[in-house]
Amino acid sequence: MTTDKPYPLNAWYAAAWDDEIKHELAARTVCDMDVVLYRCTDGQIAALEDACWHRLLPLSMGRLNGDEVVCGYHGLIFNSAGRCTFMPAQKTINPSACVRAYPAVERHRLVWIWPGDPALADPAKIPDFHWNDGTDWVGEGGTFYSLKCDYRLVIDNLMDLTHETYVHAGSIGHEAITDSPFDVTHTDHTATVTRWMIDIDPPPFWANLLGQRSRVDRWQIIHFQAPSVIVGDVGVAVTGTGAQHGDRSRGVNGAFLAVISPETEKSCHYFWNFVRNFRKDDQQLTLALQKGHVNEGRGVYDQDHVVLEAQQRAIDRNPRMPFYNLNIDAGALWARRMIDRMLVAEQGQGRHAEQAAE
Amino acid sequence: MTTDKPYPLNAWYAAAWDDEIKHELAARTVCDMDVVLYRCTDGQIAALEDACWHRLLPLSMGRLNGDEVVCGYHGLIFNSAGRCTFMPAQKTINPSACVRAYPAVERHRLVWIWPGDPALADPAKIPDFHWNDGTDWVGEGGTFYSLKCDYRLVIDNLMDLTHETYVHAGSIGHEAITDSPFDVTHTDHTATVTRWMIDIDPPPFWANLLGQRSRVDRWQIIHFQAPSVIVGDVGVAVTGTGAQHGDRSRGVNGAFLAVISPETEKSCHYFWNFVRNFRKDDQQLTLALQKGHVNEGRGVYDQDHVVLEAQQRAIDRNPRMPFYNLNIDAGALWARRMIDRMLVAEQGQGRHAEQAAE
């Protein structure tokens, strides 16, 4: 084990929904780094260290002047690359005067930033999150900003859906989930948990969407992309119509989407959505699904919120206690193993070198 | 001195009033241990570690199923002995899966738990607190849960009543207290402070209860039982009628009762009562006495509350400053000496061994 931070830095993390970033300054903390985000006049996203080079005042307390940020204290100006272009009362600008600029890309309706080595920030590595594009799949989600738990606890939560039976009894919970076997597969940087519940009575949520009360086959296929993206392909189809073999035409299909970005070691931003590929123009249904997930403490994700923060407090209270694992944790354990691999790889490079130099 | 926690673990501590523990889950922290309490269908009290074996979620966030606790996250079930009896999605239960069960006994209208070695938890060692039984003595008290001070500051407070003259001027305070000599005696695990004020004008509180304005003999006999129980035998009798020699027939007699359970090193639960052995059916009087002690900040114990928390803050501000002692502290010093003995004995056994093994 290592005492380092529990998140890799060389990764793309969502920092905001795209429509949250306008031509104005917005502060975010990601991986314990304070960042100020804004949209340039050409539509590109700028992401700068949110502390003036001079006296550390958050640049987000300043103002935009064109595509440059003016510090609200002494008026230093930084361009979108982080370079200082003006210093008060002096003609010469210290050439080393700059703030860090983070690689930032807008994709899949989210703004992603790369807190690690900019040289490694390849946009091709942005997770596949096309379900969130608003084209083939539709839905409106939201964000739990500053959720008070280690981001990995959210991953644990989503990689094992048996918790639905207990945390979400009465809505999507169902004893069939706990009773049904599941498979875990993985690649180098992904893990997938697949569970099929064959010939069961549909839970109310899915019966309503299917529009009939027949027996169904239900699936939950959860894809994890390290370090912090989850897409859960979920749905039901009339039993015996071939869903498990690829024909979902007699069913309804949704996907829960999650990007969980570490804010600090013990807090995170949880961007979520629930999308579907049917009744795509039904705004009423979109709204109902959104409210079913988060609704002033009464949605299913609100229930998770309470559990996750309580779990973090319990971990803080019992710092030496190990986690014991059950069979149901197989998916979450693969996810954590991949995160650990990223951490080891990253620490093997830059971080250990830094430590040696201290 | 030792850097260990300031409370012995091998002791009975009150965790709740008996009527607070029903057939439902109740969370308490005692000696920095999170405990979930509930009453089984046979009336017995169960007290379990309030953190699931699996992922630490407080069991108190779950629900009862008969006499077993179902975790609110993944549905693990624990019986009242702490043993896991169900794991989701698996037939085999890990035989080591359990949470800690604390010895718990209901006595003297309180629920007592033993945070230390269960093998040593002898119910015969529960402090004599029969004044609280509601039989020979009657009264209604209350609890300051999470009072923000070291539990020993409350003991200091109660073992020296000269503070009444200053903190409670105008009600039970009286200069005679400060002026009168007192004795301190002790056994192995008790200390007693005895003060007689002979032939004095009764303070208003006692004059009212006595029902006459004659001169009185007043007594304060404070029994401490280590580590945290105090019974204060207090009263007045018409002077010259032999109270000091055992005949209290011309007087009125009350007792202030206190159990102070450490919550953390710097907070405690203070269970209090004030009982009497006269006018026992007078509900009005019971209520008046209760309100005299705690009444939205205006009772005498409310006054102590403010002082105790301010004292703790001052100690935190001056961590290296020693306490200087006065003659009046003799009783409190004996109480602390007994606590220290328990700590030394306990650390001589188990705790040091643990530390050596680390």
Add this chain to the structure above:
Amino acid sequence: MTTDKPYPLNAWYAAAWDDEIKHELAARTVCDMDVVLYRCTDGQIAALEDACWHRLLPLSMGRLNGDEVVCGYHGLIFNSAGRCTFMPAQKTINPSACVRAYPAVERHRLVWIWPGDPALADPAKIPDFHWNDGTDWVGEGGTFYSLKCDYRLVIDNLMDLTHETYVHAGSIGHEAITDSPFDVTHTDHTATVTRWMIDIDPPPFWANLLGQRSRVDRWQIIHFQAPSVIVGDVGVAVTGTGAQHGDRSRGVNGAFLAVISPETEKSCHYFWNFVRNFRKDDQQLTLALQKGHVNEGRGVYDQDHVVLEAQQRAIDRNPRMPFYNLNIDAGALWARRMIDRMLVAEQGQGRHAEQAAE
């Protein structure tokens, strides 16, 4: 560098406005020392350690009895020199029983205390702050108690007024400040920043006071007295009338006054005033100037308040980051250099000796 506290102790610090200290107990924390202040019947100021010798309860929770303080817990009494004159229930008073008494002097409408070695507390060393006396100069100020920043950040703020252009745009801010050259001079324990802006359009604030719209010469002459007093001689005069050479008769002259007393390492009390030597009887103007500086978040000092606390939070978030300096910081750097000298001198004497003795 040193890990010691960032303020010298052998210095006079303002603890209160004189009219705040009456014949009643008032608590203040200065240089991380809790102090109780009161005015004796002869008008002298007493300043005692705010923790009873016996059990540390803040004496400010007690009461005055003549010129002595009665502890609110057990009634110990301390005179204004800090010596214990009464102990409950005992005739003999421990001769070592005392609380610390701080040298305290009332001058220039403020109460000054000396947290360091009392033998060095020479009233002649109280900073020259006669502008605040209410005689030649008049004005009404105020205090930001417990401003959440290192006191030196306030000094930085006041020693460089280019920040007015950015923080106070629209009132006293003016691009001429940033554009104009300035001089820094210093003595052993003072630093002075002088800036003249010749033949400029007056900013609205000064144009109003001057009562005419002619071009002006504007001056900002900021005197720093180590460790924490600043007097800013500011004003404008009709251009070409000799102000820069000593004739201010065709101008208006004010002074901003600041004493910044460390409360803790990361908080301070900021006593401020803005005085003038013209229209001295104009109460309306006095009030308008006061409200211009602090007015429920809308005054110019309220704007600084927000910036200073944000800067401190940023420093806490980036503990290893050095401060980079600009030309405009020359005055602040001299101020800090003088504080550092005082610290080194002080640590060279007493403090290191103490550490060696531990």
